[in-house]
Amino acid sequence: MTSSASWPHPVPRISEAERRERLERLRAAMDAAGVAGLLLGSTESLRYFTGFVWHASERLCGALVTRDRLVYIVPGFEVSRFETLPHLPGECAAWQEDEDPAALVASLLGLGTLALDEQLPLFVYHRLATLLGLVRLCDGGPLVSAQRIRKSPAEIALIRHAMGLTRQVQATAQAAMRPGVRASEIVALIDAEHRRLGADGGSTFAIVSFGAATALPHGADGDQVLEAGDLILVDTGCRLDGYHSDLTRTYSLEAPEAEIARIWAIEREAQDAVFAAARPGAPSAALDEAARAVLARHGLGPDYRLPGLPHRAGHGLGLEIHEQPYIVRGNARALEPGMCFSVEPMIVLPGRFGIRLEDHVVVTETGAEWFTRPQGSVTDLG
Numbered sequence: 001m002t003s004s005a006s007w008p009h010p011v012p013r014i015s016e017a018e019r020r021e022r023l024e025r026l027r028a029a030m031d032a033a034g035v036a037g038l039l040l041g042s043t044e045s046l047r048y049f050t051g052f053v054w055h056a057s058e059r060l061c062g063a064l065v066t067r068d069r070l071v072y073i074v075p076g077f078e079v080s081r082f083e084t085l086p087h088l089p090g091e092c093a094a095w096q097e098d099e100d101p102a103a104l105v106a107s108l109l110g111l112g113t114l115a116l117d118e119q120l121p122l123f124v125y126h127r128l129a130t131l132l133g134l135v136r137l138c139d140g141g142p143l144v145s146a147q148r149i150r151k152s153p154a155e156i157a158l159i160r161h162a163m164g165l166t167r168q169v170q171a172t173a174q175a176a177m178r179p180g181v182r183a184s185e186i187v188a189l190i191d192a193e194h195r196r197l198g199a200d201g202g203s204t205f206a207i208v209s210f211g212a213a214t215a216l217p218h219g220a221d222g223d224q225v226l227e228a229g230d231l232i233l234v235d236t237g238c239r240l241d242g243y244h245s246d247l248t249r250t251y252s253l254e255a256p257e258a259e260i261a262r263i264w265a266i267e268r269e270a271q272d273a274v275f276a277a278a279r280p281g282a283p284s285a286a287l288d289e290a291a292r293a294v295l296a297r298h299g300l301g302p303d304y305r306l307p308g309l310p311h312r313a314g315h316g317l318g319l320e321i322h323e324q325p326y327i328v329r330g331n332a333r334a335l336e337p338g339m340c341f342s343v344e345p346m347i348v349l350p351g352r353f354g355i356r357l358e359d360h361v362v363v364t365e366t367g368a369e370w371f372t373r374p375q376g377s378v379t380d381l382g
Helices: 016-033 044-050 076-084 101-109 122-132 141-148 153-176 183-196 211-215 258-277 284-297
Strands: 037-040 062-066 070-075 091-095 114-116 137-139 203-210 232-240 247-251 314-316 323-327 340-343 347-349 353-355 359-363 368-370
Touching: 016 037, 016 044, 016 062, 016 141, 037 044, 037 101, 044 062, 044 141, 062 101, 070 076, 070 101, 076 091, 091 101, 101 122, 114 122, 122 137, 141 323, 153 183, 153 232, 153 247, 153 340, 153 359, 183 203, 183 232, 203 211, 211 232, 211 353, 258 284, 258 340, 258 347, 258 353, 284 323, 323 340
Parallel strands: 037 114, 070 091, 114 137
Antiparallel strands: 037 062, 062 070, 203 232, 232 247, 314 323, 314 340, 340 359, 347 353, 359 368
């Protein structure tokens, strides 16, 4: 694989050998499904199997995986750039601006069924459907997600290290909080700290909310100013070799009012209930129900009613910040060792405040392990 900048972290990048193993497992699954080829777009699945990273646009750029070939589909004028980027060795099939990349894919496939990356743009699907016919197309999502949903030891190590970096950043942000500080100042500090600690490109996102804005799960527009006594919510993350961290803390700089302290304690109880329910074989939906049962015992909810929990209790984490398994009602998917997901059963009191404590776990052979230790108290990140 073509090398890139030096890697300063104690945790190694995903190796070429691991990516080759992924491709071989994919090909075995394709054979079992009677699929002749799988087309990957400019998606995280392309990175997962080949190490090649490309931002999606109106031009198809990706890779075709067949039983014995790996062929990169690249716009002709981008080939020189492609050659400089990390990727598993393979053929490169270029298409020019006046040519049809879907026709190129069809010619490379030959006979047989083509599975499609579930995140391919619709315009690619429509063109392939015209050329090959719907009968020769199928959803490649299940073939891909069956591999990506269970993380390898190397993936788990990267996520664990990224989560540790963000945990340090959260502590730095808390130390900088004072009445009069702007949310934008804390966002800038969070980004600088992620960069200083070695995250790829700084923060992937940072939500900093004060007071009543903490009741908005994804934050408020505008630049807030922290006032004395305000509740604080900080949700942020970074990436290492593509793998995400995602960590939320809700706290007060001083002893909070009794209702905030009560709801905060219920939130921690709900987190612990989700963790206790996380074990191999458990349906994902059971973890969401464990959180809602705690809230209902305390007179919150039920279901999605407010005050209560307005969204799912968690989401998978890996190369995408939100991926399978989703910890949500109705998801019967059984947990398996290697699955990684958030535990964040947020409690919202509309117009007043919200409490979200978000940590992530990895499922083990016997239960689950935290990537980060949950928050200690409403005034102590722990």
